[in-house]
Amino acid sequence: MIIKENASLRLLALILCLTLTGLWRSTEATPAAEDAPPWLRQAAGMSAPAQSKYVPAIALLREQSIRVEEDGRVTTVERGAVKVLTNEGRGEASARMHYLTDTGKVRNFQAWIIRPSGEVKKFGKDEVLDLAVPNDVYNEVRIKAVFAGREADNGTIFGYEWTVEDRSVFTQFDWEFQDQLPTLLSRFTLALPQGWRAEGVTFNRSAVEPAINGSSYMWELRDLPFIEEEPSAPAVTNIAPRLAVSYFSATGKPGPAATFDSWSAVSRWLTSLSDSQATLDDALASKARQLTANAKTEMERIHAIGRFAQSINYVSIQTGVGRGGGYRPHAATEVFAKAYGDCKDKANLMRAMLRAVGITSYLVCIYSGDPAYVREEWPSPQQFNHCIIAIKVSDETEAATIVKHPSIGRLLIFDPTDDMTPVGDLPDHEQGSFALIIAGDQGALMRMPVTPAEMNRLDREAEATLSADGSIVVKLRENSSGQSAVEERRAFRGLAKPDYIKVVERWITRGVTGASITKVEPVDKMDEGRFALDVEFTASRYGQLMQGRLLVFKPALVSRHESIFLTERVRRHDVVLEPYSYSEQVKVKLPDGFAVDETPDPVKVESGFGAYSTVYEVKDGQLHFRRNLIVRGGRIPANQYAVVRGFFEKMRAAEQSPVVLMKK
């Protein structure tokens, strides 16, 4: 699957290194005697409304024009103009485009800056970077880019224009009217051969109607406001207006590329690319049978094969992209032989192996990273960036990640690429998303399951002994499940053991100064979807002894792992919460000669999206402290922000509250 991504840090580091050393600027800048093109002059002359001081730059123009020829050739011209308002806006003085080395041809890529003095500088060919897509072993997609930030003083206008020719495998385009920046004019134009027609769908706002002139269509929006970043907010792609366009050749004539008028059509097309790749030979079939030899149930067979698919190294090699290669997995037998592949390779390998043991399954296209990205109203393969699997299961198999397909029946959804999430669970960034079951005519766009908060759970138990001098000895055990376990597992598996221990030490010492950790024992029960962590530590001065008579300590010994920082008073966007739950039980054996003088008041907060409570109890010389949290998840409207903020503030305050012991 082709993933639209930005340059990785590693590559950026290289570029930065080159930039700083001046290596890539092989020629001295030659200002003067340059002029900006008329369209850029015109954009520069647009009057922009006053912006908040936090707006780093303003997009004066954002425009893409596409011309489609009858033979399927597509010429895309993109123009943009940005005015830098603050030093932080300098980074906006940049342009980049993706192109395919196999089928695409970049006809031009130009950029200019108009300095506050009016002087124009044109960026020559020497200053255009041509970059590989990072992290892939190989990818035919490349990036051309100009980074003019270092030359863009405040007030500078940066403009760019690029033209690329290609032969798309699709008859669809999408256009984001803006990114985060305020945008004065945003326009998407599509010129089709005579008699052809186009249809557009608008996301995140009311429909934008095109201006139609013959076979040319133009969608335009003006004066789009700045989209401010806020914690736990929806992604910009779910706030900024977006356009999706499909075009169709003249009635009765075959088009140059695949057209999709329904999700079934998308399914049929993807099925035609992938079905033949689920190859099976003796070696692969035998491996599947060997893996499942001891499995007693359908679920155990799926587990065994799922585990194997996840263990295959993730390696991305993208070729033939311009001919649909981005959607075609490598043959399962080939992937098995090399023991590596990308997401679609892994899902396809698993599909072939399941077939070998008599289980039917289907590839599933999904968007990884934002469950609200894919929209039902635009049937298009271009909405996806990831591939997972749906396994047809009988009634005997139970799991929270089963959906019911109208004709195929019960489907267990699983992601063989995410090797932290076992069968029976689904990565949180895929839960609730629309995804396409690739099943020929039966293919359908379906809402992926959302696991309940109770399944994504962290339970913590701590037993502590507090001494009269304030020192403490603690045994702590955490048990997590679902996506909470995935977080724990990711931290554990992502680090070398010594580094993991340091992470645990940092976590403990953040709440207990000078803690000496005597035991860190993680147990990863991946197949059960659980993770356990035992930690033991001591601290010499956890409780503070005051005037020799008061001993004060916080029963919430260690912090929760997750933090939601909703501290701003004003909120513009909705609040997005993931479902999870948490419980903690702390037993503190109190020192002889001390009695509890005060405990914090119990807290009970309830709202539609969650509940939190704390309880303190003294029994048999022990303090029992319990806290429980459940966040049901969902998207809370911005006008209810005060409630959400208040909820988390009360929770945070409760966790800081101390218990006071008095010497008898």
Added chain:
Amino acid sequence: MNLRLRAASYSAVFAFALLFAFPSSVAGQDWKPVDPSHLAMKAPTVEPDADAEAILWEVIVNSEDIDVVLSHYIRIKIFTPRGKENEGTVEIPYLGSIRIKDIAARTIKPDGSIIEMKKDAVFDKTLVKAGGLKIKAKSFALPSVEPGVIVEYRWKEFRRVSFYMRFQLQRDIPVQVVKYYIKPYPSFQYGMRLACFNGVTVPLQKEKNGFVSATVNNVTAFREEPRMPPEDQVRRWMLIFYAEDRNIDPKRFWNEHGKRVYDTFKPLMKVNDEIRRASAEAIGEASAPEQKLERLFNYCRAKIKNVSDDASGVSQEEREKMKKNNNPSDTLKRGMGTWADINLLFASLAQAAGFDPHLAMLGDRSDTFFDPNFPDDYFLQTFNVAIRVGEGWRFFDPGTPYVQFGMLRWQEEGNHALISDPKEPTFVMTPLSPPEKSMEKCTAKLRLSEDGTLEGDVRIEYTGHLAVQHKEINDEDSPQQREQTLLDAIKRRMATAEISDIRIENVTDPVKPFVYQFHIRVPDYAQKTGKRLFLQPAFFQKGEGPLFPTSERKHSIYFHYPWKEEDEVLIELPKGFTLDNADAPGPFNVNQVGAYNVKLHSINDGQALRLQRSFFFGGGGSILFPSQSYASLKKVFDTLHERDSHTITLRQTASNQ
């Protein structure tokens, strides 16, 4: 931000390439035989818990004509899924005229069966292409990688021979055997020399066909740690270089080098009538040498725009139009220059005023710790101006923005400086500014409400190196971003804090302290129970974690410079509450290295509380500590944290209950 980047940046690119370009084999050689014990290995031998371990890492450096051929060979045993992920794909970046050839790779399963990587599995890609420059890479994925297998690969790298080549001896996984075979370049007039850093010196063994070899066994993985010395100061590596005399006495070398530097720079400090006039104008009525030099220093700062400083206000347009200054007079006339131009102008003005300025060459403590016993100027990359005043040498660096008169960049303080001289160049240690020179001075006037909210006005002032650090972080940012930086820093400690009326002063001022002033409101600052409020009076340390949270330490502990903190916090207490206890945490001393003092007073008849706190560290120039002293050092900072976290109790009076 002052970009003081020179040749080091170039070498950074090469070092990057070399780091990846390491495993190897003899030219044309086949795979080496596999030891059955390696196939059967179940656990790493060099470091327990390693995800993968290199059994062999070999590089053959064969210098011929104008090319040097590096034949790399690496064999790695995989133990865990993480090892599989990390070692399963390989990318070998290279640039310029370097060529990569003859890549071969294979996977050996525990049963000895071998899966060769196919030739077409190697991809040739251009990572970055711009202006005729390309950074390319060969990339490939090894087949059938899983825990238990051995992966091995080899390639040849052809590059132009270089006078200096850095070779790494440590990887991010442990290595059983690192072996370099080196054939010295035959046509150089100078002999090949080897210097090892951060480990035992590796003896060179004579080998066949004119090769020598260097072998290191059981090299642990390299891991970064916070507050460690610069990486090149702790990571094991060696430098192969060609120098005039392999047995040269360092003293003699530096003597000659210091003379050469003097001869090179003397013409660049030339005095003419304009310089004399400017010098006299700058000095004015000043008579004491110290005073004269300070005026010249400030004159250079005030009159010359520093184009090495991105925040100097010089626009890109002006930078592009700027011509090169050939002498101090050019710098003076144009009113613009690089950091080097400004330092040379200062030297020239000082000379015109009757001083005898010398260029002082220095190393950079952020790169490596310079050792004068190493007779080569490879690590002596920067300079400032040295002038003898009275009995001692004084050092000046007006070309670096924000560095106060009398101080140097922290990277150059406490460092060996080679003072160039036509007769007797000499090494002198530059002074390390004492803690009082780099102060964080905080004051707060606050009011505590009965619900635990703390609110009031705050001022934080930074001087010395702390001021330089804050100015460099902020000077290129917009006022809004500077406020955001402050807000982020406060919220990291106190998540509920709200700040307003922010004033950030002297961000780009070369001399004055960097100052924050703001109003703050922190709901739930103090914790409330039924009848008490619990308050941490050390407001400026609230929410800070301990400096050293982990128990294990591998590398030395390194503080860039000594510093001092002084806080004064006045808290008006809520009506209806009285101090239940106001005992202060005890002071402590760390010999002469550091000291902590806190005074806590109840004032205004118990209506308010005053905290006076001071802490300094790095006294006596103690800023580098061996790893063996980590436990003691951790204890010091844990104690500091614990005392700063000290809480006092306010009790509700009976009438308020």
